[in-house]
Amino acid sequence: MLTLYDDPISGNGYKARLILRLTGRDFQAVALDILNGETRTPEFLAINPNGKIPTLVFEDGRVLSESNAILFHFAEATSYWPVDSFARAQVMQWLFWEQYTHEPNIATSRFLRQHRELTDEVTQQLDARKAPGEAALALMENHLSARTFLVADSFTIADIALYAYTHVAEEGGFSLSGYPSIQKWITRIEAVPGFRAMGDA
Numbered sequence: 653m654l655t656l657y658d659d660p661i662s663g664n665g666y667k668a669r670l671i672l673r674l675t676g677r678d679f680q681a682v683a684l685d686i687l688n689g690e691t692r693t694p695e696f697l698a699i700n701p702n703g704k705i706p707t708l709v710f711e712d713g714r715v716l717s718e719s720n721a722i723l724f725h726f727a728e729a730t731s732y733w734p735v736d737s738f739a740r741a742q743v744m745q746w747l748f749w750e751q752y753t754h755e756p757n758i759a760t761s762r763f764l765r766q767h768r769e770l771t772d773e774v775t776q777q778l779d780a781r782k783a784p785g786e787a788a789l790a791l792m793e794n795h796l797s798a799r800t801f802l803v804a805d806s807f808t809i810a811d812i813a814l815y816a817y818t819h820v821a822e823e824g825g826f827s828l829s830g831y832p833s834i835q836k837w838i839t840r841i842e843a844v845p846g847f848r849a850m851g852d853a
């Protein structure tokens with residue numbers, strides 16, 4: 653059976669759990685407490701030298717980490733990965749954008765607000781993420797104002813990657829009230845057959 657090293661608080665872990673659920677894979681989850689250094693033990697570093705979850709171990713011992721790589725692996729040959737090659741490139745565009753522009757501002761703000769004491773230093777870190785986080789949401793809002801999903805008007809792993817931290821953006825201090833198209837997109841994703849909520853995946 654597949655083994656997923658994960659932490660229930662992680663949106664990156666949720667991406668992996670959701671694609672495994674959507675594609676009907678059996679897996680055992682091993683919960684590591686990222687707040688308690690459990691991703692930095694010699695035992696876990698021997699599995700993933702990068703010391704991060706999600707990390708997936710296959711039945712034959714192969715290891716795959718990076719949430720969006722895990723999304724890609726299980727989406728291939730499913731409706732979550734488009735047939736058209738340009739649409740596939742557009743999915744990749746969103747996956748890279750999520751990692752470089754969205755996640756470092758929105759997910760990181762959520763982490764800081766939920767798990768760090770609000771010292772001056774942390775407040776400064778949050779302040780620094782506010783404008784780029786809002787800019788990321790505004791970009792999504794503009795894109796989604798004329799579309800049902802991010803790519804090809806069909807639910808793909810681009811939507812999973814961006815949903816993971818956008819739907820909990822408020823926990824990072826980003827109100828979604830000014831982003832009606834994002835709100836409708838969230839509702840649409842939550843109605844996708846087989847969808848599981850973050851705490852339920």
Ligand SMILES: N[C@@H](CCC(=O)N[C@@H](CS)C(=O)NCC(=O)O)C(=O)O
Pocket residue numbers: 662663664665686691692703704705706717718719720751
């Ligand atoms: N780019 C990676 C980021 C993974 C990541 O940052 N994981 C965090 C939890 S969301 C983690 O394992 N942190 C624990 C640590 O750094 O020790 C991905 O998308 O999977």
